[in-house]
Amino acid sequence: MFRLAIAALLGAISLSACAQQPASPVAGATAPAADSAADKRVREALKQLDPNFAPDYIGAAPFPGFREVVVSGQVLYVTDDGRYLMQSQPYDIEKRAMATSTGLLAHRRTLLASLPHADRIVFAPPNAKYTISVFTDIECGYCRKLHQDIAELNRQGIAVEYLAFPRMGLGSKDYTDMISVWCADDRKAALTAAKADRPVAAKSCTNPVAMQYNVGQQLGISGTPAIFAADGSQLGGYLPPAQLKAALERLPGAAGSP
Numbered sequence: 590m591f592r593l594a595i596a597a598l599l600g601a602i603s604l605s606a607c608a609q610q611p612a613s614p615v616a617g618a619t620a621p622a623a624d625s626a627a628d629k630r631v632r633e634a635l636k637q638l639d640p641n642f643a644p645d646y647i648g649a650a651p652f653p654g655f656r657e658v659v660v661s662g663q664v665l666y667v668t669d670d671g672r673y674l675m676q677s678q679p680y681d682i683e684k685r686a687m688a689t690s691t692g693l694l695a696h697r698r699t700l701l702a703s704l705p706h707a708d709r710i711v712f713a714p715p716n717a718k719y720t721i722s723v724f725t726d727i728e729c730g731y732c733r734k735l736h737q738d739i740a741e742l743n744r745q746g747i748a749v750e751y752l753a754f755p756r757m758g759l760g761s762k763d764y765t766d767m768i769s770v771w772c773a774d775d776r777k778a779a780l781t782a783a784k785a786d787r788p789v790a791a792k793s794c795t796n797p798v799a800m801q802y803n804v805g806q807q808l809g810i811s812g813t814p815a816i817f818a819a820d821g822s823q824l825g826g827y828l829p830p831a832q833l834k835a836a837l838e839r840l841p842g843a844a845g846s847p
Contacts, residue, residue, distance in 0.1 A: 601607040627669040634671030648692030662809035708797035713748035724754035724815040731827040746788035
């Protein structure tokens, strides 16, 4: 599996928002022009590492000389000649923010758009200015802290659309409990209760928990909460309401819904 090959080459990197400080906000950047020849060279080079290599996305990086590659949810950077590979977050010194290509933002928006609005648990004010998609777990301390801020986020004009991401994986008790939340008659009340460590009646139904979890993996999520703006920018883990609003205000494409 390509992810295992990369892990062996680069080492395991933990991005759990519940275990460390959240990442800096992501800002959009103008990607260099497309180069199909470079894409082909990079694709062929990576197949030398794993013949079954199947990227989710290959495109121009937000800085010259590199291709940006998404495979199994991980973002990699490979030189246009296919020789060097690195896995790190590029920082745009001029914009003073993490750099992300327009192509990667579009890829994320497509994945987020595949998750129907009706399957989300939504806490929204009237006439919200911003909407964030939040992959959440019911046991994560940072997720619970974010949920305690819901009223203030709504007051700031931010709608929160929750998506399920049971960190312990499919088939775990966490996963089963999140199914109970999503199958409850009042999903908002059930989610609030679960995040407050109050019991939620066991329930089963046709539900989107596995689908949302799988899309989260495609997005490269390894910790919760994972917050995405409408333009596809990932804002990291937990941020206090004022900081979250400031991060959204810095993104030209963040207003509106995903």
